[in-house]
Amino acid sequence: MRRLLAACLVSLAPLAAMAQQVTHFTLENGMEVVVIEDRRAPVVTHMVWYRAGSADEEPGVSGVAHFLEHLLFKGTDTLAPGEFSATVARNGGSDNAFTSYDYTAYFQRIAADRLDLVMGMEADRMVNLRLDEADILTERDVIIEERNQRVENSPSALYREQKSALQYLNHRYGVPIIGWRHEMEALGLDDALAYYTRYYAPNNAILVVAGDADPGEVRALAEKHYGVIPANPDLPPRARPQEPPQLAERRMTFRDPRVSQPYVSRSYLAPERDSGAQERAAALTLLAQLLGGGQTAVLTQKLQFESQIAVQVGAWYSGMSLDSTTFDLVVVPAPGVTLAEAEAAMDDVLTGFLETGPDAAHLERIKSQLRAQEIYDRDDASSLARRYGAALTQGLTVADVQAWPDILQAVGAEDIMTAARDVLDRRQSVTGWLMAPEVTQ
Amino acid sequence: MRRLLAACLVSLAPLAAMAQQVTHFTLENGMEVVVIEDRRAPVVTHMVWYRAGSADEEPGVSGVAHFLEHLLFKGTDTLAPGEFSATVARNGGSDNAFTSYDYTAYFQRIAADRLDLVMGMEADRMVNLRLDEADILTERDVIIEERNQRVENSPSALYREQKSALQYLNHRYGVPIIGWRHEMEALGLDDALAYYTRYYAPNNAILVVAGDADPGEVRALAEKHYGVIPANPDLPPRARPQEPPQLAERRMTFRDPRVSQPYVSRSYLAPERDSGAQERAAALTLLAQLLGGGQTAVLTQKLQFESQIAVQVGAWYSGMSLDSTTFDLVVVPAPGVTLAEAEAAMDDVLTGFLETGPDAAHLERIKSQLRAQEIYDRDDASSLARRYGAALTQGLTVADVQAWPDILQAVGAEDIMTAARDVLDRRQSVTGWLMAPEVTQ
Numbered sequence: 001m002r003r004l005l006a007a008c009l010v011s012l013a014p015l016a017a018m019a020q021q022v023t024h025f026t027l028e029n030g031m032e033v034v035v036i037e038d039r040r041a042p043v044v045t046h047m048v049w050y051r052a053g054s055a056d057e058e059p060g061v062s063g064v065a066h067f068l069e070h071l072l073f074k075g076t077d078t079l080a081p082g083e084f085s086a087t088v089a090r091n092g093g094s095d096n097a098f099t100s101y102d103y104t105a106y107f108q109r110i111a112a113d114r115l116d117l118v119m120g121m122e123a124d125r126m127v128n129l130r131l132d133e134a135d136i137l138t139e140r141d142v143i144i145e146e147r148n149q150r151v152e153n154s155p156s157a158l159y160r161e162q163k164s165a166l167q168y169l170n171h172r173y174g175v176p177i178i179g180w181r182h183e184m185e186a187l188g189l190d191d192a193l194a195y196y197t198r199y200y201a202p203n204n205a206i207l208v209v210a211g212d213a214d215p216g217e218v219r220a221l222a223e224k225h226y227g228v229i230p231a232n233p234d235l236p237p238r239a240r241p242q243e244p245p246q247l248a249e250r251r252m253t254f255r256d257p258r259v260s261q262p263y264v265s266r267s268y269l270a271p272e273r274d275s276g277a278q279e280r281a282a283a284l285t286l287l288a289q290l291l292g293g294g295q296t297a298v299l300t301q302k303l304q305f306e307s308q309i310a311v312q313v314g315a316w317y318s319g320m321s322l323d324s325t326t327f328d329l330v331v332v333p334a335p336g337v338t339l340a341e342a343e344a345a346m347d348d349v350l351t352g353f354l355e356t357g358p359d360a361a362h363l364e365r366i367k368s369q370l371r372a373q374e375i376y377d378r379d380d381a382s383s384l385a386r387r388y389g390a391a392l393t394q395g396l397t398v399a400d401v402q403a404w405p406d407i408l409q410a411v412g413a414e415d416i417m418t419a420a421r422d423v424l425d426r427r428q429s430v431t432g433w434l435m436a437p438e439v440t441q
Numbered sequence: 442m443r444r445l446l447a448a449c450l451v452s453l454a455p456l457a458a459m460a461q462q463v464t465h466f467t468l469e470n471g472m473e474v475v476v477i478e479d480r481r482a483p484v485v486t487h488m489v490w491y492r493a494g495s496a497d498e499e500p501g502v503s504g505v506a507h508f509l510e511h512l513l514f515k516g517t518d519t520l521a522p523g524e525f526s527a528t529v530a531r532n533g534g535s536d537n538a539f540t541s542y543d544y545t546a547y548f549q550r551i552a553a554d555r556l557d558l559v560m561g562m563e564a565d566r567m568v569n570l571r572l573d574e575a576d577i578l579t580e581r582d583v584i585i586e587e588r589n590q591r592v593e594n595s596p597s598a599l600y601r602e603q604k605s606a607l608q609y610l611n612h613r614y615g616v617p618i619i620g621w622r623h624e625m626e627a628l629g630l631d632d633a634l635a636y637y638t639r640y641y642a643p644n645n646a647i648l649v650v651a652g653d654a655d656p657g658e659v660r661a662l663a664e665k666h667y668g669v670i671p672a673n674p675d676l677p678p679r680a681r682p683q684e685p686p687q688l689a690e691r692r693m694t695f696r697d698p699r700v701s702q703p704y705v706s707r708s709y710l711a712p713e714r715d716s717g718a719q720e721r722a723a724a725l726t727l728l729a730q731l732l733g734g735g736q737t738a739v740l741t742q743k744l745q746f747e748s749q750i751a752v753q754v755g756a757w758y759s760g761m762s763l764d765s766t767t768f769d770l771v772v773v774p775a776p777g778v779t780l781a782e783a784e785a786a787m788d789d790v791l792t793g794f795l796e797t798g799p800d801a802a803h804l805e806r807i808k809s810q811l812r813a814q815e816i817y818d819r820d821d822a823s824s825l826a827r828r829y830g831a832a833l834t835q836g837l838t839v840a841d842v843q844a845w846p847d848i849l850q851a852v853g854a855e856d857i858m859t860a861a862r863d864v865l866d867r868r869q870s871v872t873g874w875l876m877a878p879e880v881t882q
Contacts, residue, residue: 059500059613060682162689165610169603170621172500180611180685241501244621247695248603248873254689255868427696432689 022388023215024398027222029231030203034388034398035218036210038381044211045382046118047107048126049389051206052199054177055101055240055322061191063179066099067143068192072106073097074135076128081135084121091117101173102322103393109382112212116221123225126200136189144185147178155256159434166250166430167267170241171323201232206392210385243269243324249426255437262435263312263332264343269428270327273319275400281319282407283419284327289366290358290416291315291350292329296365299331302349309337309345322394327423339433350424357417367409374405463829464656465839468663470672471644475829475839476659477651479822485652486823487559488548489567490830492647493640495618496542496681496763502632504620507540508584509633513547514538515576517569522576525562532558542614543763544834550823553653557662564666567641577630585626588619596697600875607691607871608708611682612764642673647833651826684710684765690867696878703876704753704773705784710869711768714760716841722760723848724860725768730807731799731857732756732791733770737806740772743790750778750786763835768864780874791865798858808850815846 021037054065075081088095093110095118108118151157161176168174178184207226209218246269273281292299292315303310312332319325333342377383391401462478495506516522529536534551536559549559592598602617609615619625648667650659687710714722733740733756744751753773760766774783818824832842 060680062611062682158688162610162687165685166607166691169606170503170616175611182683182685239501241503242623244606244623246603247599247697248693249695250607251692251694252689253692256688 022398022402023218025219027202027227029227029229031222031226031229032206032392033218033222034206034208034385034392035213035215036208036381036384036388037213037215038210038384039212042112042212043109044112044115044209044213045107045109045385046115046122047105047208047210047385047389048122049103049105049206049208049393050199051102051204051238051393052104052195053100053102053393054175054179055172056199056238057172057175057195060183061187061195062175063143063177063184064187064191064195065104066178067139067184067187068195069097069099069104069106070139070143071131071135071192072125072129074139075130076124077130078124078128079121084125087121088118093118099177100390101177103390105386105389105393107382107385115209115213115218116225119221119225123229126202126205126226127229129196129200131189131192133189136187136192140184140187143178144181147181147184151176151178152181155254155259155434158256159254159432162252162254163265163267163430163432166252167269167326168243169246170243172240173321173323173325198232198234198236201235202226202229203231204235206389208385208389210381238322240323246428250430251432252430253433253435255435257437259434259436261332262339262433263330264339264346264431264433265328265330266343266346266429266431267326267328268423268425270317270325270423271319272321272323272325272394273396273400273404275396278319278396278400278404278407279411279415280419280422281317282404282411283415284317284423285319285408286358286363286366286411287416287420287423288315288317288327289370290362291353293366294369296362298353299329299346299349302352303331303342303345307345308334309342310334313346320390320394339435343431343433354417354420354424358413360413363413363416367411370408371405463839463843464659466660468643468668470668470670472663472667472670473647473833474659474663475647475649475826475833476654476656477649477822477825477829478654478656479651479825480653483553483653484550485553485556485650485654486548486550486826487556487563488546488649488651488826488830489563490544490546490647490649490834491640492543492645492679492834493545493636494541494543494834495616495620496613497640497679498613498616498636501624502628502636503616504584504618504625505628505632505636506545507619508580508625508628509636510538510540510545510547511580511584512572512576512633513566513570515580516571517565518571519565519569520562525566528562529559534559540618541831542618544831546827546830546834548823548826556650556654556659557666560662560666564670567643567646567667568670570637570641572630572633574630577628577633581625581628584619585622588622588625592617592619593622596695596699596875599697600695600873603693603695604706604708604871604873607693608710608767609684610687611684613681614762614764614766639673639675639677642676643667643670644672645676647830649826649830651822679763681764687869691871692873693871694874694876696876698878700875700877702773703780703874704771705780705787705872705874706769706771707784707787707870707872708767708769709864709866711758711766711864712760713762713764713766713835714837714841714845716837719760719837719841719845719848720852720856721860721863722758723845723852724856725758725864726760726849727804727807727852728857728861728864729756729758729768730811731803732794734807735810737803739794740770740787740790743793744772744783744786748786749775750783751775754787761831761835780876784872784874795858795861795865799854801854804854804857808852811849812846 023035026032057064085095088108091114093108095108097106110118165174271280292313299313303313310331311334314330316328331342331346464476467473498505526536529549532555534549536549538547551559606615648663712721733754740754744754751772752775755771757769772783772787
């Protein structure tokens with residue numbers, strides 16, 4: 001309750017002016033450093049982000065970025081396999097890592113006085129990783145099992161994978177982060193080392209430290225641990241194959257006997273947030289909220305409450321992406337409603353929205369929610385660390401991140417309509433039906 | 442008429458026994474040589490085939506294989522730009538080149554006593570090409586104009602391009618041979634030279650000489666011109682990313698105001714001819730003939746003659762492909778018939794065929810036509826040269842090419858049904874509608 005009140009009180013102040021104490025600098029070897037001070041508890045989050053994700057892989061070795069992420073928990077010259085995480089845990093901390101299309105990131109959350117320790121270990125595995133064939137065989141089984149669990153066992157996950165492959169005609173966002181199974185099965189030591197040697201270097205990394213940390217002390221530690229690692233002079237420019245014009249509306253039907261709840265989803269190719277030019281992405285962010293964000297959203301109102309055609313609807317857009325991303329819609333039909341009927345109803349709502357535009361009060365309510373959300377988010381140093389790390393690996397700057405809340409607030413109804421007319425173009429879309437197989441009579 | 446009679450007379454003899462005099466050997470540097478003797482006229486076809494096509498390109502430089510094919514007509518150390526073709530023409534010959542997914546080939550047809558001349562020039566440009574930035578700028582305009590003519594000006598070509606991109610989720614066959622326009626516009630000298638240096642080498646090439654040529658003399662000339670070129674020790678293994686399981690049926694609708702005749706087409710992912718294992722591909726070859734090859738084919742009979750739903754139908758399959766290929770169907774509806782009706786009618790015919798199987802007499806007639814066709818084809822040394830060159834760049838051997846006619850003849854009705862049930866799986870298919878835009882009332 002106190003938080004809600006605080007949100008209301010600050011809602012009139014420009015949001016950018018409220019930015020945390022964020023310090024940003026670059027080491028001589030090209031490694032960027034972001035320090036987010038939050039001294040309320042003697043804890044730090046230490047993250048290293050590499051500007052290298054699955055979309056930076058070579059063709060034919062899908063999954064190698066994520067595979068390498070696993071392998072970074074094997075040994076180095078001075079650390080035995082598993083010793084990294086064991087050391088963090090022994091010191092009362094936790095650690096993990098994650099891989100996406102545009103980045104791979106490693107993090108630890110630990111007592112502030114252990115920053116030196118984790119930084120030393122993280123810098124060590126940036127360049128001193130030691131892998132052998134046995135590591136490959138063991139860990140490859142692990143990632144294949146991870147694929148079994150997360151993808152093969154889930155019709156929705158398989159559906160999303162096939163759908164992404166249809167959304168992108170040329171870009172590697174069409175290839176799953178975890179990898180195509182047949183390519184994962186063939187991943188070898190050479191593949192992992194090639195990716196490691198090419199991308200793991202200080203001039204391709206961003207250090208983010210959030211929490212009880214003094215920028216001057218972080219700089220001294222960063223110079224001590226990371227500053228001594230030479231830049232990789234052969235780091236390739238980051239230019240992935242871009243999409244050609246998408247000229248033909250696409251559809252797919254995925255049938256799986258394990259599907260109990262069918263649904264229809266639609267994705268449109270959409271622009272991402274670009275440095276210094278985030279306005280279109282801001283308009284799309286609001287559009288997604290207007291269409292599918294919560295109980296008062298247009299799709300929710302029309303399809304769940306009025307016609308009761310749907311039991312669930314959604315609209316999503318995240319502009320956090322280095323290259324073109326998607327604007328996504330989903331409608332889960334009520335019992336007895338076919339996917340064709342659900343889809344037609346969804347399209348009717350879109351058509352109506354494109355004619356009438358957003359309700360002014362609704363738009364204001366969403367902006368106010370976004371302001372409140374922004375305040376809440378700032379309460380969590382780890383989530384801020386993640387926000388900056390993701391942004392800096394996806395082509396944005398610290399200034400872009402700090403400008404974003406005000407850019408969202410400045411979006412007008414006409415901006416949203418322009419963005420909607422641009423993006424909701426069926427020629428750039430994939431419509432998917434997830435359903436159980438037809439019953440043969 | 443005499444030809445038809447001849448075809449009938451030979452129809453009982455095993456076709457393999459009738460193979461032309463084909464000589465095959467390999468030079469010490471790894472260059473393969475195929476000589477097809479046909480001494481009826483004092484003319485030779487001289488071809489060099491590279492095991493490198495558009496599907497061997499790096500991501501982001503689509504079109505570079507074809508671009509380089511154009512650039513090979515620029516100068517070398519000893520030939521001025523354009524001098525190659527001018528010299529061929531001055532000697533009464535003709536020359537050209539072509540690029541596909543799996544190969545790039547150069548050929549000349551010329552008086553037999555000029556073989557030494559063209560071989561010398563072809564060997565020269567295999568390694569001595571000299572290109573500068575001016576060549577790139579000029580020729581890049583030429584290939585972009587070629588794309589304008591062949592693709593941008595043709596709704597059908599644009600449709601096929603978008604459809605191929607949907608057919609392949611991972612393999613580079615989804616990228617057009619001529620290239621995506623935005624990538625063609627960025628092709629540079631470095632891209633062309635990288636492809637040239639990597640792939641243009643005797644150990645990645647096949648020489649085919651067909652016509653009035655003695656194998657011993659061809660060998661001597663080949664050793665003189667090509668044998669002196671060192672093999673490229675860095676030639677990469679030819680392993681492209683393969684398809685993951687295709688699990689979801691796909692559809693697309695391409696609308697273009699220039700479309701006057703709409704149609705529906707369907708392509709299924711299908712296996713290619715593999716060395717020593719061509720039986721499935723043979724069954725699919727016959728299946729395409731049964732369904733859509735000529736006036737007595739099943740689709741033609743049912744849709745053009747009986748229901749008159751279609752004005753044209755077709756079925757195609759060519760197993761000549763290094764990796765997975767497609768089995769294709771098309772139905773062009775009669776006036777007043779919708780694409781939905783045409784597609785439903787096509788699917789009814791397929792369902793019926795899968796239940797009843799082929800008519801025995803129809804199958805025999807097709808085999809007999811294939812035998813006759815085989816005889817006719819052997820009459821054309823240039824087309825034989827092309828057949829061997831394509832086969833050897835697509836993973837087949839001389840023995841595979843020679844075995845193929847008999848393998849086709851040995852296909853039984855059950856083989857066809859097994860192949861049909863395997864391949865005509867909607868989950869591996871893309872169905873496309875090409876049509877004019879909807880008229881807004």
